[in-house]
Each structure stands twice: as structure tokens, then as C-alpha cells.
Amino acid sequence: MSLKSILCAYSGDPEKGGGLRYAINLAKHHDAHLTGVAKTGGLGFLHRQLPAQLPESIRAQLDANGREVMANTAKRFRDMVAEAGLSDRSEFVELDPKTDGPIASFARAFDLSVIGHYPGAPYEDDYAAHPDLIALRSGRPVLIVPQDAVEPDHSTRNITIAWDGKRAATRALVAALPLFDPEAQVTLLSIGKTPRNTERFLETLARHNVQSNAETVWQDGTIADTLLTKARSSGADLLVMGAFEHSKFSHDIIGGATTDVLAIADVPVLMAH
Structure with a gap:
């Protein structure tokens, strides 16, 4: 299935817009x-941390600040899509969690969600901090664009798949297929050992006219370090990986490879669960 409906979630930093630029290029391509x-709802991360007894005047001012941020964000979106010539096939939605549900529910209606990722951004909200959870809860792929990612050139030609042969990695690989350029080179990258049936996956990709190969490397540092070092050295412009396979509880307590990758990634990362 091709990409025909893309969601770009505001990621907390109104000055950078890297995620939006990436999403615009995908939409054009x-x-x-x-x-x-x-x-909507003002500066959400502040509201969660404020004491209930905070004076109403201060809460009102925070809400006003939040509305101003929202207005500026909407204007920036509309200006950028207009400059790209996409005004006739774009829209901006102020999501009200009380009526529209959480972002993960909203994302289910789209082929792909794109989220800019800027750790420590002053207005960063939950779905920017934990985009892997959006992939888990929405059932849809999420493309995370880090702050230092290179501006896309409308095509994806060199893709590294973090390949362990498990369900989430398989789901991510299938979800990424619409992003592949016809001349794309895909590498199934495994760490430590080659998963069984890898050759079968390569045969299936070949039947889809995807050029692919498999490579297994030893772990050097953390799994995240190993994946990203190899992706950089091969010139990958996209890293594809499954969101965490273990429970959300253990993810919250000890983290995982997906969280570690997002913390240090400098190439776009597509995740699915």
C-alpha cells in the first residue's frame, strides 16, 4: 500500500520544524x-506538574501562553505547506484529548505518523518524548526525525533494518516498504547471530523488486551504538526497527534498544510494533 495520508505531530520545538520539513517532502514525493x-490545553507538561492550589490567575496565564504557542504552531505549519505548494492537500488539527482521544488513537487513521524528536525541547510533550509508545498504541508506523537529520531529497535509497527476526522487526520492515525508492538498497542488519529464515525474507524482498542483503555484526558497545555506527558507516538515510518487544512495564523500568536509539540517533528512524 502506498502512502496517501501522513500525520505530522507537533513535537515541542516551534523553531526547528525538521519533522515537518521531512513530512512535507514525503507528502510531495x-x-x-x-x-x-x-x-490543545495549554502547556500540557506544565499543567501535569503544577499543584492543584495554584492561583487561577496563573493558570489562566499559562493557558493563554499555550493558546499563543498553538496559534504560532498552526501558522508555521500553514506557511511551510503553502511554500511547498501543498495548501490544497493539507490541514492543521488542534487535537482535544477530551473529545478526540489521545494522539495514538488519532494516528490510527493515517498511513504514517512523522514526529520531530528534540530531546529537552522547552515545550516537548509525551508523544515527542516517547514516539515508540505511539507505534505500540496506534498500531501504525511512526517515523522519528532527529534534530540533526540531513534534509531528505524526496527518496530513500539506503535503508538499514535492525533485524532480529521477531514480530516487531517484521512488522516494521513491512511498514517501511512504501518508503523505499525503486533503486533502494536494503540491509537486514543482525547483531551477534543471523536469525533463522533470513534468507527467506531476502527472497521475498527480491520478489517485491527490492535489492537487499543480510549482514551480521558483533555487538560493540550497546545495541543502539552498534546499530547506529553501522548505519552511519553504510551511509543509511533511514533506520527501521521494531518498537520494544517486552512489556511496557519493563520498558518503563529498564528502557530498551528503541529508547536508546532515539536518544542518540542522527538519522531518521521508522518504528512499528
């Missing part, structure tokens, strides 16, 4: 409709 979205 795939002739897709682009929807921008941000949460």
Missing part, C-alpha cells in the same frame, strides 16, 4: 495528504 496536529 508520494502525492499524499498531510495533516499537522498539536494538542
Whole structure:
């Protein structure tokens, strides 16, 4: 299935817009409709940390600040899509969690969600901090664009798949297929040992006219370090990986490879669960 409906979630930093630029290029390349979205309700991360007895006047000022941020975000979205010539197939939505549900529910209606990732951004909200959870809860792939990612050139030609042969990695690989350029070179990268049936996967990709190979490397540092070092050395412009396979509880307590990758990634990362 091709990409025809792309969601770009506001990721907390109104000055950078790398995620939006990436989403715009994808929409142009795939002739897709682009929807921008941000949460209503003021500065959400502040509201969660404020004491209940805070004076109403201060809460009102915070809400006013939040509305100003929302207005600026919407304007930036509309200006950027207009400059790209996408005004006729784009929209901006102010997501109200009380009526529209959480971002993960909203994301289910789209082929792909794109999220800029800027650790420590002053307005960063939950779905920017934990995009892997959006992949888990929405059932849809999420493409995370780090702050230092190279501007895309409308095609994806060199893809590294973090390949362990498990369900989430398989789901991510299938979800990434619409992003592949016809001349793309795909590497199934495994760490430590080659998963069984890898050759079968290569045969299936070949039947889809995807050029692919498999490579197994020894772990050097953390799994995240190993994946990203290899992706950089091969010139990958996209890393594809499954969101965490273990429970959300253990993910919250000890983290995982997906969390570690997002913390240090400098190439776009597509995740699915």
C-alpha cells in the first residue's frame, strides 16, 4: 500500500520544524495528504506538574501562553505547506484529548505518523518524548526525525533494518516498504547471530523488486551504538526497527534498544510494533 495520508505531530520545538520539513517532502514525493496536529490545553507538561492550589490567575496565564504557542504552531505549519505548494492537500488539527482521544488513537487513521524528536525541547510533550509508545498504541508506523537529520531529497535509497527476526522487526520492515525508492538498497542488519529464515525474507524482498542483503555484526558497545555506527558507516538515510518487544512495564523500568536509539540517533528512524 502506498502512502496517501501522513500525520505530522507537533513535537515541542516551534523553531526547528525538521519533522515537518521531512513530512512535507514525503507528502510531495508520494502525492499524499498531510495533516499537522498539536494538542490543545495549554502547556500540557506544565499543567501535569503544577499543584492543584495554584492561583487561577496563573493558570489562566499559562493557558493563554499555550493558546499563543498553538496559534504560532498552526501558522508555521500553514506557511511551510503553502511554500511547498501543498495548501490544497493539507490541514492543521488542534487535537482535544477530551473529545478526540489521545494522539495514538488519532494516528490510527493515517498511513504514517512523522514526529520531530528534540530531546529537552522547552515545550516537548509525551508523544515527542516517547514516539515508540505511539507505534505500540496506534498500531501504525511512526517515523522519528532527529534534530540533526540531513534534509531528505524526496527518496530513500539506503535503508538499514535492525533485524532480529521477531514480530516487531517484521512488522516494521513491512511498514517501511512504501518508503523505499525503486533503486533502494536494503540491509537486514543482525547483531551477534543471523536469525533463522533470513534468507527467506531476502527472497521475498527480491520478489517485491527490492535489492537487499543480510549482514551480521558483533555487538560493540550497546545495541543502539552498534546499530547506529553501522548505519552511519553504510551511509543509511533511514533506520527501521521494531518498537520494544517486552512489556511496557519493563520498558518503563529498564528502557530498551528503541529508547536508546532515539536518544542518540542522527538519522531518521521508522518504528512499528
